[in-house]
Amino acid sequence: MDLDFAIRHSGRPAAAMTRRDVARVLLAVPSGQALVALPDLRRQLLAAGNPLSPRFWESAKAVLMSIESGVATVGDVQRWLESSGTEPIMLTRSYFLWPEESERGPVATEMYERLVEFLEERLAAGEIDADALAAGDPDARHAYEELQERWLGTPLPDGRVPNVVVNDEQDQELYAAWDEEEAFALSELRRVLDDLPEPPFPEGDLRSAARRLRVTLTRPGYPGNVLRACAGLEDGDLPERDEDLWLTVAAGIAAPISDLPDEEDAARFFDMEGELSHEDSILASLCAIHHADWLASVIALVRYGPGVLASPERIARFIADSEDVDMDPDEPEDLEATEMLFTAVTPLWAHLGIVDRAEVLTPLGWWGLPKALERAWSSGPALPD
Numbered sequence: 001m002d003l004d005f006a007i008r009h010s011g012r013p014a015a016a017m018t019r020r021d022v023a024r025v026l027l028a029v030p031s032g033q034a035l036v037a038l039p040d041l042r043r044q045l046l047a048a049g050n051p052l053s054p055r056f057w058e059s060a061k062a063v064l065m066s067i068e069s070g071v072a073t074v075g076d077v078q079r080w081l082e083s084s085g086t087e088p089i090m091l092t093r094s095y096f097l098w099p100e101e102s103e104r105g106p107v108a109t110e111m112y113e114r115l116v117e118f119l120e121e122r123l124a125a126g127e128i129d130a131d132a133l134a135a136g137d138p139d140a141r142h143a144y145e146e147l148q149e150r151w152l153g154t155p156l157p158d159g160r161v162p163n164v165v166v167n168d169e170q171d172q173e174l175y176a177a178w179d180e181e182e183a184f185a186l187s188e189l190r191r192v193l194d195d196l197p198e199p200p201f202p203e204g205d206l207r208s209a210a211r212r213l214r215v216t217l218t219r220p221g222y223p224g225n226v227l228r229a230c231a232g233l234e235d236g237d238l239p240e241r242d243e244d245l246w247l248t249v250a251a252g253i254a255a256p257i258s259d260l261p262d263e264e265d266a267a268r269f270f271d272m273e274g275e276l277s278h279e280d281s282i283l284a285s286l287c288a289i290h291h292a293d294w295l296a297s298v299i300a301l302v303r304y305g306p307g308v309l310a311s312p313e314r315i316a317r318f319i320a321d322s323e324d325v326d327m328d329p330d331e332p333e334d335l336e337a338t339e340m341l342f343t344a345v346t347p348l349w350a351h352l353g354i355v356d357r358a359e360v361l362t363p364l365g366w367w368g369l370p371k372a373l374e375r376a377w378s379s380g381p382a383l384p385d
Helices: 003-010 019-027 031-047 054-068 074-082 106-124 130-134 138-153 162-194 203-218 224-231 242-254 263-269 278-288 291-304 312-321 332-342 346-352 363-378
Strands: none
Touching (some): 003 031, 019 054, 054 074, 106 162, 138 162, 162 291, 162 363, 203 242, 203 346, 203 363, 224 346, 242 363, 278 332, 291 312, 312 332
């Protein structure tokens, strides 16, 4: 790594390279290589009339040594890069998150480059103290964050608001990926079900379950409030037919329709000191279960039929052993994470009669789970926030 490499990597002549350019060059190669090249690179830039500052070179050496010794975290490195004075802050205090460089769409790429250009102008105007940032000065950091927050929320000359259009682009990409995943899962579900016998219709069990469910849905608090949110029944109007009601609610558990809390309340999801309510935790867990996990668990239960244990632990094992998902059954952390998510599911299933009090699959669950899953993925519910 030398000045020629730095020029090629940054796309700028030596005299115009910024601290951010040099920092990104140093991070583009192994830390040991960067440490060896650091003195020569500093001398070459000095000769080119671009000495930068002693504080920058000291911080560069410190972070590279920290990386080389294995004690630097990703956050440490990111914060050092941001201390260059022209690197956008990855996660702002208002919880705006820039996508990773390899995942930025055209809009995010444009806005990121615009912000870098803006910060370079402010640095040249003396509004950003890069040496203070490199020294970890809290006031300088606060001012740097505020400057970016204002830019992100201020309309450009063409009327676009940077944080809004970047989030909109990410949402569209997420929706497209979600729809593709859901369509594939639905096709796999139908393919497997075509090879399995049709479970008998448990008319009496469905009637009894629907009668209990109508009572539950009219009561305040858990589980009625969660089931109403999942099924999108917050307006109080319930389907008249028992089968429609039951399948609507069962489908909602696999694909919740109602949003999680409003955007103005979203900050509490990022508050590491706070705690989610019981209902919020349930909805968050339901939304975190992947299509492949629903597919693997329901297919396994349908294949085994009534009487199979459907506890969270057993479901996690079904998923780990399934050929439909890519998971190593010998990874206990993955198993535990899946089990924790399904601890939100089985109590709701019990209220619908899908499992009994012993968490054993019932004839109603055997008949209804695949139909509910197919309904969830066919109706195209809104993607949860």
